[in-house]
Amino acid sequence: MDDKKQRKRERIIRNKAKGKAGEFEARVMYNLGGYETHKRPDNPGGPDYDLIKRNPLTHEIMEEKTMEVKTGNAKLSKKQESADIIYRTNAFPHNLFNNKH
Numbered sequence: 001m002d003d004k005k006q007r008k009r010e011r012i013i014r015n016k017a018k019g020k021a022g023e024f025e026a027r028v029m030y031n032l033g034g035y036e037t038h039k040r041p042d043n044p045g046g047p048d049y050d051l052i053k054r055n056p057l058t059h060e061i062m063e064e065k066t067m068e069v070k071t072g073n074a075k076l077s078k079k080q081e082s083a084d085i086i087y088r089t090n091a092f093p094h095n096l097f098n099n100k101h
Contacts, residue, residue, distance in 0.1 A: 015072075022071035023048060030067070046079070
C-alpha cells in the first residue's frame with residue numbers, strides 16, 4: 001500500500017513540474033509575441049493568465065485575452081469548459097495553450 005501511495009505522490013510531483021514548465025513556455029512565447037502576461041491570483045479552475053498587448057508608442061491597450069495552459073493529455077475541468085463557452089459566446093478572446101511534452 002505504501003508503494004502505491006509513493007508512486008502516486010511522485011507522479012503528482014512530476015505532473016506539477018510539467019505544468020509549471022508548460023506555463024513558463026507559454027509565458028515566454030506570448031512575451032516574445034509582444035504580450036504582457038499576468039498570472040491570475042488564486043483562481044482555481046479558471047484561466048491561468050491575463051494577456052495584454054499594448055501599442056509600443058502610446059502604451060494604450062490594443063488587445064486583452066485570457067489563457068489557460070494545459071500540458072500532456074490534461075483536459076479542461078467542467079468549470080473551465082463552461083468558462084470557455086462563456087468566453088466564446090461573449091466574443092471575449094480566450095486562448096488554450098496545450099503543450100504536448
